[in-house]
Amino acid sequence: MAETNETNETTGEPEEEFLGLLARFEDPDALVEGCDQARRAGYTKMDAFSPFPVHGIDDAIGIQRTKLPVLVFCVGMTACGLGLFLQWYTNTFHHDCVFPGYDFLISGKAMFSLPANIPVTFEVIVLLSAFTAFFGMWALNGLPKLSNPLFRNPEFRRSTSDGFFLYIEKEDGSFSQSGTRDELMEWGAEAVDPISAPEEELQVPGYFKLVGLIVASLLLVPPVVIFRAQFTKNPLPRMHVNPDMDRQHRSESQDASPAMGDGTLFADDRAMRIDPVGTIARGELGLVTDVEFHDGVKKGTPTRSAMAERTVEKTVEAGRPLLVSRRQDDAAADESKPAADDSAKVDPELDWLVDYPEQIRKKLETEEAGLALYARGKRQFDVYCSVCHGYAGYGDGLVSKRALALNLQQKAEWIAAKSLHDPQVIKQPVGRIFDTISNGRGGMGPYRSQITAEDRWAIIFFVRALQATRDGEKSDVPEDARVVAWDQVNPLQDEAAAGSDAGKEDDKKEDDSKPE
Amino acid sequence: MHSERKTSITSERISLGDSSLKLSLVSFVVGAAGVLIALVGFYAMGDYDNSHSWFKRFLFSYHTSFCFCLSISVGALFVVLILNLTRAGWGVVVRRLAEILASVIFPMLILFAPIFLITVFSGRGEWGSLIYIWNNPTFLANNSETMFDMKQNYLHSGWFGLRILIYFSVWGLIAFYFFMRSVKQDDSGDRQISAGMQRMSAPFMIFFAFTVVFASFDLEMSLAPRWFSTMFPVYFFAGGVMGAFATLIIFCNLLQKNGILTDEITDDHYHDLAKLSFAFVFFWGYIAFSQFMLIWYANIPEETFWYVYRADWSKWAFLSVLLIFGHLLIPFVGIMARHLRRNRKYMFVWAFILLAFHWLDHYWLVMPQFLADPTGHLTATSNGVPGSPPALLCDALLAIGMLGLYMGMVFFMASGKALIPVKDPRLVESLNFKNL
Numbered sequence: 041m042a043e044t045n046e047t048n049e050t051t052g053e054p055e056e057e058f059l060g061l062l063a064r065f066e067d068p069d070a071l072v073e074g075c076d077q078a079r080r081a082g083y084t085k086m087d088a089f090s091p092f093p094v095h096g097i098d099d100a101i102g103i104q105r106t107k108l109p110v111l112v113f114c115v116g117m118t119a120c121g122l123g124l125f126l127q128w129y130t131n132t133f134h135h136d137c138v139f140p141g142y143d144f145l146i147s148g149k150a151m152f153s154l155p156a157n158i159p160v161t162f163e164v165i166v167l168l169s170a171f172t173a174f175f176g177m178w179a180l181n182g183l184p185k186l187s188n189p190l191f192r193n194p195e196f197r198r199s200t201s202d203g204f205f206l207y208i209e210k211e212d213g214s215f216s217q218s219g220t221r222d223e224l225m226e227w228g229a230e231a232v233d234p235i236s237a238p239e240e241e242l243q244v245p246g247y248f249k250l251v252g253l254i255v256a257s258l259l260l261v262p263p264v265v266i267f268r269a270q271f272t273k274n275p276l277p278r279m280h281v282n283p284d285m286d287r288q289h290r291s292e293s294q295d296a297s298p299a300m301g302d303g304t305l306f307a308d309d310r311a312m313r314i315d316p317v318g319t320i321a322r323g324e325l326g327l328v329t330d331v332e333f334h335d336g337v338k339k340g341t342p343t344r345s346a347m348a349e350r351t352v353e354k355t356v357e358a359g360r361p362l363l364v365s366r367r368q369d370d371a372a373a374d375e376s377k378p379a380a381d382d383s384a385k386v387d388p389e390l391d392w393l394v395d396y397p398e399q400i401r402k403k404l405e406t407e408e409a410g411l412a413l414y415a416r417g418k419r420q421f422d423v424y425c426s427v428c429h430g431y432a433g434y435g436d437g438l439v440s441k442r443a444l445a446l447n448l449q450q451k452a453e454w455i456a457a458k459s460l461h462d463p464q465v466i467k468q469p470v471g472r473i474f475d476t477i478s479n480g481r482g483g484m485g486p487y488r489s490q491i492t493a494e495d496r497w498a499i500i501f502f503v504r505a506l507q508a509t510r511d512g513e514k515s516d517v518p519e520d521a522r523v524v525a526w527d528q529v530n531p532l533q534d535e536a537a538a539g540s541d542a543g544k545e546d547d548k549k550e551d552d553s554k555p556e
Numbered sequence: 557m558h559s560e561r562k563t564s565i566t567s568e569r570i571s572l573g574d575s576s577l578k579l580s581l582v583s584f585v586v587g588a589a590g591v592l593i594a595l596v597g598f599y600a601m602g603d604y605d606n607s608h609s610w611f612k613r614f615l616f617s618y619h620t621s622f623c624f625c626l627s628i629s630v631g632a633l634f635v636v637l638i639l640n641l642t643r644a645g646w647g648v649v650v651r652r653l654a655e656i657l658a659s660v661i662f663p664m665l666i667l668f669a670p671i672f673l674i675t676v677f678s679g680r681g682e683w684g685s686l687i688y689i690w691n692n693p694t695f696l697a698n699n700s701e702t703m704f705d706m707k708q709n710y711l712h713s714g715w716f717g718l719r720i721l722i723y724f725s726v727w728g729l730i731a732f733y734f735f736m737r738s739v740k741q742d743d744s745g746d747r748q749i750s751a752g753m754q755r756m757s758a759p760f761m762i763f764f765a766f767t768v769v770f771a772s773f774d775l776e777m778s779l780a781p782r783w784f785s786t787m788f789p790v791y792f793f794a795g796g797v798m799g800a801f802a803t804l805i806i807f808c809n810l811l812q813k814n815g816i817l818t819d820e821i822t823d824d825h826y827h828d829l830a831k832l833s834f835a836f837v838f839f840w841g842y843i844a845f846s847q848f849m850l851i852w853y854a855n856i857p858e859e860t861f862w863y864v865y866r867a868d869w870s871k872w873a874f875l876s877v878l879l880i881f882g883h884l885l886i887p888f889v890g891i892m893a894r895h896l897r898r899n900r901k902y903m904f905v906w907a908f909i910l911l912a913f914h915w916l917d918h919y920w921l922v923m924p925q926f927l928a929d930p931t932g933h934l935t936a937t938s939n940g941v942p943g944s945p946p947a948l949l950c951d952a953l954l955a956i957g958m959l960g961l962y963m964g965m966v967f968f969m970a971s972g973k974a975l976i977p978v979k980d981p982r983l984v985e986s987l988n989f990k991n992l
Contacts, residue, residue, distance in 0.1 A: 095988075095990045096990055105894075109893075109894070113892075147853065147855070148855075149853075155845075155848065155849050155852050155853070156849070156853065158845060158849065159849070
């Protein structure tokens with residue numbers, strides 16, 4: 041290869057910077073021998089190249105053990121902590137903050153449960169350790185490297201087939217161009233070539249940059265489309281990437297029963313099945329056992345749902361269909377009114393709870409919890425009840441007002457919302473009010489599914505307070521809380537009452553027979 | 557390094573020579589003494605309670621130590637098979653030691669005789685069910701409606717005995733085949749023998765796998781007949797192979813300390829033995845945890861009771877946690893570093909620790925079942941580890957005794973044989989083996 045260099049010189053090209061000497065050896069043993077000699081001669085800045093791993097070359101060339109294992113170990117330990125933290129944070133840290141976790145109950149295991157967390161932790165350790173080993177190897181070797189001066193030596197490509205090379209850098213302290221060359225030949229090298237750096241660094245071709253720019257611009261399109269989609273409407277149904285998942289051969293909720301032969305699969309024409317009588321969903325045993333809290337009736341007395349079940353049983357025993365379409369029902373009702381229907385339609389008067397259930401009574405023991413219950417009740421009342429019953433409970437909510445106005449134009453058949461200050465309501469036991477909220481009554485719908493049992497009790501607590509503002513006695517207000525003399529307040533209260541009465545008349549149409 | 561390439565065995569001594577039979581005799585005496593003292597010890601301590609006699613306690617301890625030794629030999633058989641199957645060059649210098657360890661499997665049937673005879677020949681009853689409760693009529697009556705009903709025909713004493721004979725025969729056949737052929741090569745140097753062993757190692761590996769699976773079911777898992785885990789055989793296997801590598805490390809160290817094979821087994825061979833020990837330490841932990849986690853997660857009472865009992869702090873939880881640390885976490889860190897693995901003295905110490913925990917592992921598998929009442933439940937009479945400090949001392953004595961008998965067989969098998977395959981075609985490669 042020395043000739044090549046000379047040719048370069050003769051053609052007048054500027055002399056390239058000399059970097060080091062590349063020696064080729066006959067076989068792996070010769071290479072190891074050569075490396076060994078070089079190391080003993082004091083060379084340190086050198087590297088060996090062979091097509092396959094050569095036993096003993098590491099020792100011969102005096103290569104230091106890699107620091108990679110230490111690196112991998114440290115990252116592995118960090119990953120262990122990181123994996124555990126990730127699971128702890130996402131599954132248990134659900135405080136009121138910017139990025140809260142979400143406690144997601146899986147298989148009834150504890151939110152943070154070590155056995156379940158170990159596989160994920162293990163995976164995180166493996167992943168990050170593998171990354172560290174792979175990219176750490178790159179980093180420690182100075183990769184990626186687009187080119188190496190050695191590649192300019194045409195002989196060097198034999199290092200991937202049958203060439204065994206030793207490269208000694210010029211930077212080495214013991215290096216001298218002619219001396220090192222002689223030494224290498226002496227140590228068994230077949231040929232020694234000088235290696236030089238290219239005159240100027242090769243530049244990335246211009247069209248690479250152009251293509252890169254275009255690709256980078258195109259990469260911006262998807263995020264822009266996603267961003268835009270947040271603010272635009274699309275009337276088309278969403279794309280079905282995998283239609284199999286969307287159109288499965290099964291019934292959706294509320295579907296009709298699938299056809300089968302001449303009839304349908306289920307006799308009642310519904311695809312949804314009813315729970316067998318007496319079924320209790322997991323975690324809802326309290327609904328059955330704690331009737332005071334969930335039904336507002338005294339312990340050991342029948343509940344509304346028990347009465348309903350009894351009606352169902354009676355209907356089944358009598359051989360009448362449980363589910364009949366409205367039209368059939370109307371027709372049947374026209375023909376004859378069975379006694380069972382009467383009992384089902386009239387709301388049963390049950391053994392209502394007079395005092396709050398135990399859970400609520402416990403809260404009322406401390407002033408702090410009592411006030412919290414009051415605040416909660418007020419909030420829930422404002423959300424759910426005030427739209428019809430009005431913020432002060434006079435039955436003058438906006439919805440009610442509007443509906444009554446429509447009544448006048450014969451556009452609606454609205455039953456006016458009950459005033460909660462009605463003497464009838466005031467004397468109702470708490471259990472009865474609870475039942476009204478839970479199951480609805482008259483024109484009012486049931487709120488059992490929207491409002492939790494505890495919130496329903498909180499609402500009643502608030503309603504009682506509301507009633508006390510108008511109908512309370514002087515003794516209801518504690519001595520130290522009376523800011524004004526009672527006598528001075530009373531006339532005001534009367535005026536307010538008169539005003540509200542007037543308002544009620546404006547609302548119009550208080551149906552006495554069907555209140556609430 | 558490269559210039560001093562070895563071409564032949566240079567150690568002065570490559571076999572135990574005359575001392576082999578002497579050592580064998582000493583081992584047998586020590587072993588028999590250990591077992592007898594333990595027997596007397598358990599007798600002196602008396603019955604554990606009305607339904608758990610002193611002899612039953614002795615048998616459980618005996619079974620623990622027997623399974624411990626057996627698993628080491630089964631592990632060594634695996635080492636022999638895998639070295640041949642992969643045509644491994646590095647392991648030639650230690651292969652003979654593994655062959656000798658494996659060759660005692662069939663004779664070990666004698667050590668299993670007490671349990672075998674009691675279980676197979678005394679019929680269903682109090683004696684027949686001293687170790688295996690599935691042989692107890694009370695247990696059968698109490699579990700006729702459970703899933704055990706399906707296992708009744710399998711866990712039948714006659715069929716059990718036949719299976720045990722099959723396992724030991726298969727293992728014995730494989731072990732003797734490799735041992736005999738390999739020894740024969742020492743004389744003839746016939747390269748065809750190596751080729752034959754490699755060819756046979758593949759089908760033998762399949763037989764080995766099947767027999768180990770069912771043997772672990774029968775020997776240890778059926779101690780709790782209502783319990784089942786398809787991962788149990790892998791657990792048994794992983795511990796056994798780890799034990800085999802630890803034993804090989806100990807053997808190499810002891811031999812070299814006594815001037816045998818001093819030149820042939822180098823740091824690089826120790827390094828590989830240590831690497832494989834490390835691998836199987838972790839494999840054991842991986843399998844142990846997988847078995848636990850699947851059962852824990854599925855949370856089915858038929859499976860969980862086995863672990864619930866072992867996780868009770870008044871009973872076995874201490875040993876369970878000890879195993880997690882001593883059998884997995886501490887050795888995992890302790891033998892992770894390369895320079896430590898290459899240190900033969902360091903690994904010598906670790907090999908003893910690993911073997912000790914391997915014995916505790918079998919203790920943990922076997923001993924809790926001692927207190928199962930005749931219905932197969934584990935909660936009734938049991939309160940704490942079955943044994944006072946003297947009982948634990950007897951367990952240890954019995955372990956030493958069993959090891960003595962085991963080593964007696966090993967020394968007997970080693971007598972007159974070279975401890976290295978002197979004419980193996982890959983010997984030179986192995987002698988010059990270097991870890992990259």
